[in-house]
Amino acid sequence: MFEPDLLKDRSILITGGGTGLGRAMALRAAVLGAGVFLVGRREAPLEDTAKAIVERGGRAGWATADVRDFGAVERAVDRAWKELGSLDSLINNAAGNFLARTERLSPNAFAAVVGIVLEGSFHSTLAVARRWIEAERPGCVLNIVATYAASGSPYVVPSASAKAGVLAMTKSLAVEWARYHIRLNAIAPGPFPTEGAWSRLIPTPEAERAWLEEHPMRRFGRHSELADLAAYLLSAPAEYINGACVTIDGGASACAQGGFTHLVDAPAEFWEAVERERRRTP
Numbered sequence: 001m002f003e004p005d006l007l008k009d010r011s012i013l014i015t016g017g018g019t020g021l022g023r024a025m026a027l028r029a030a031v032l033g034a035g036v037f038l039v040g041r042r043e044a045p046l047e048d049t050a051k052a053i054v055e056r057g058g059r060a061g062w063a064t065a066d067v068r069d070f071g072a073v074e075r076a077v078d079r080a081w082k083e084l085g086s087l088d089s090l091i092n093n094a095a096g097n098f099l100a101r102t103e104r105l106s107p108n109a110f111a112a113v114v115g116i117v118l119e120g121s122f123h124s125t126l127a128v129a130r131r132w133i134e135a136e137r138p139g140c141v142l143n144i145v146a147t148y149a150a151s152g153s154p155y156v157v158p159s160a161s162a163k164a165g166v167l168a169m170t171k172s173l174a175v176e177w178a179r180y181h182i183r184l185n186a187i188a189p190g191p192f193p194t195e196g197a198w199s200r201l202i203p204t205p206e207a208e209r210a211w212l213e214e215h216p217m218r219r220f221g222r223h224s225e226l227a228d229l230a231a232y233l234l235s236a237p238a239e240y241i242n243g244a245c246v247t248i249d250g251g252a253s254a255c256a257q258g259g260f261t262h263l264v265d266a267p268a269e270f271w272e273a274v275e276r277e278r279r280r281t282p
């Protein structure tokens with residue numbers, strides 16, 4: 001789909017880059033020529049993903065940091081800059097989430113998710129953008145939100161609130177920092193199977209079946225599909241895309257908004273009755 005050197009000479013920091021969608025985006029960006037720097041809380045997955053990239057001939061480094069800690073994020077950004085020679089892109093991918101009835105949540109549970117998703121995205125954005133602005137260099141930020149950032153969703157209220165904040169931050173800074181040639185965009189993924197999300201949100205085969213039955217394409221997203229979209233949004237040909245949020249969910253959120261969506265499973269007799277009624281009325 002892409003020129004093999006689409007991201008040649010680019011250097012990208014990815015939070016949560018050791019696992020799940022972060023790992024998929026890191027592997028794809030590296031194959032397309034970018035140097036990647038992975039940041040996360042756990043050493044083992046970061047090391048493993050960086051190793052996989054280097055074994056395939058790519059450039060990768062990593063550092064542990066909890067994105068809730070601004071000082072730790074700044075130290076990781078410093079290291080990334082030194083190891084890769086510079087940084088020109090950031091993917092805010094690190095997330096925290098779980099299913100819960102909201103009335104049972106503690107304030108600390110809400111703060112844990114908002115701290116990772118909203119404050120964490122702000123911390124890394126601030127750390128890299130200050131450097132870009134000072135050095136008068138262009139930059140690109142890609143925020144991974146969720147389709148419910150726009151709609152809200154029951155039972156994931158801390159995450160929905162935080163992702164809505166990240167979406168607002170994306171659009172606000174896209175305007176404020178356009179003068180510095182810093183682009184900010186978001187991707188709103190629907191269901192993409194990852195260990196982190198599935199174990200917390202779709203933990204049983206019945207829950208998975210229920211999701212699939214409701215989905216217009218009857219399938220989940222493939223990691224390669226999201227990684228390709230991310231690569232494009234980071235690339236030079238996407239230079240005029242700024243302040244956008246691209247949904248990638250196989251039509252799931254459009255389906256949820258349609259008033260007649262339940263009719264996708266209507267039997268043929270229903271449609272015959274509709275036809276009969278049409279012929280009967282003038």
Ligand code: HXC
Pocket residue numbers: 095096097098099100105106107108109110112113116146159189190191192196197200201
């Ligand atoms: C209710 C919970 C809880 C749960 C934790 N808490 N899990 N409350 N239900 N299932 C509460 C704890 O009791 C505690 O509150 C507070 O949250 C902090 O918990 P800790 O475990 O101490 O925090 P921490 O170790 O920092 O872990 C953060 C976390 C965890 C968010 C709770 O799940 C995590 O690290 N997640 C990272 C990976 C992840 O979530 N990936 C999925 C992303 S999917 P008290 O009051 O007891 O101290 C995604 C998009 C999906 O974001 C879109 C799908 C369509």
